[in-house]
Amino acid sequence: MKEKNCILIGAGDLTVSEIPVGEEDLCIAVDGGFEYCKMLGIEPDYIIGDFDSVGDEQAEVMKELSKTEGDKIIVLPVNKDDTDMLAAIKLGLSKGCQSFRIYGGMGGRLEHTMANIQCLLYLKERNAVGYLMDGTGMILVAKEETISFRENLEGYLSIFSMGSSCRLSLDNLKYTLKEKELFNSYPLGISNEFLEGKKATVQVHEGTALLILNLV
Numbered sequence: 001m002k003e004k005n006c007i008l009i010g011a012g013d014l015t016v017s018e019i020p021v022g023e024e025d026l027c028i029a030v031d032g033g034f035e036y037c038k039m040l041g042i043e044p045d046y047i048i049g050d051f052d053s054v055g056d057e058q059a060e061v062m063k064e065l066s067k068t069e070g071d072k073i074i075v076l077p078v079n080k081d082d083t084d085m086l087a088a089i090k091l092g093l094s095k096g097c098q099s100f101r102i103y104g105g106m107g108g109r110l111e112h113t114m115a116n117i118q119c120l121l122y123l124k125e126r127n128a129v130g131y132l133m134d135g136t137g138m139i140l141v142a143k144e145e146t147i148s149f150r151e152n153l154e155g156y157l158s159i160f161s162m163g164s165s166c167r168l169s170l171d172n173l174k175y176t177l178k179e180k181e182l183f184n185s186y187p188l189g190i191s192n193e194f195l196e197g198k199k200a201t202v203q204v205h206e207g208t209a210l211l212i213l214n215l216v
Helices: 033-040 056-072 084-094 110-124
Strands: 005-009 026-030 046-049 073-075 099-103 129-134 137-143 146-148 155-161 165-171 177-183 201-206 208-215
Touching (some): 005 033, 005 084, 026 084, 046 056, 046 084, 056 073, 099 110, 110 129, 110 137, 110 208, 137 201, 155 165, 155 177, 201 208
Parallel strands (some): 005 026, 005 099, 026 046, 046 073, 099 129
Antiparallel strands (some): 129 137, 137 208, 165 201
C-alpha cells in the first residue's frame, strides 16, 4: 500500500522554485506559507495557523476565501502549546498521512528551525517519517533503522545524536564507522562526504540520529 504524503509549506526561507504536489498528496499551508502557495500557484487543501506572519494583502485574500471555503481555513489561537507546524502535522496524521515533506521550515529565527527538527522526531515516534526540505539538501531523523542514499549524490552528510548518545555504522562514505557511539556533546559526525558511485548507508543500531544533507 502506497504511503499517503503530506506536503507542508511553512513561512520560513523558501529555497526552491517549485514544490511537487501529487494529486493524492495532502497539501497544507502553514501560517505565512500561504503566501508561498500563492506565489507558486499551489492550491492547498488546508490553511492553518494563528496567522501572525501573514501580510496585510494576504490577510485580505484569506478573509475573502473564508467566505466561500471557510472549511479549509483553521485559525489557531496565538497563545497555545503546539506550534503552527506541529498543529499542521497533527492534522496530516489525522488524515492518514505517513510521509511528511516540510518546505519553508528552516531559516529565519533559529528557534523555529529547532522546533521543526523536533517535529521530525515527533513524527518518527508515531511511525511516520518527516523531511525538512531545502534547495540543496534536507534534514531527517533515523531511529534504530538503516537509511540508504542514491549512488549519484555529491556533497556532505552530517550526523548528530538526538539523545545523549546513539550507536551507528556508516558505510560507503569518506569516513566509515562500525558500531561507533556518537555523543551529543561531541560533534564527531560533522561534514562526512558522499563517494562517487557508492551507495552510502547509515545504520542506527541504538538511539536516534539527526541526519543533515548538504548537496552540491
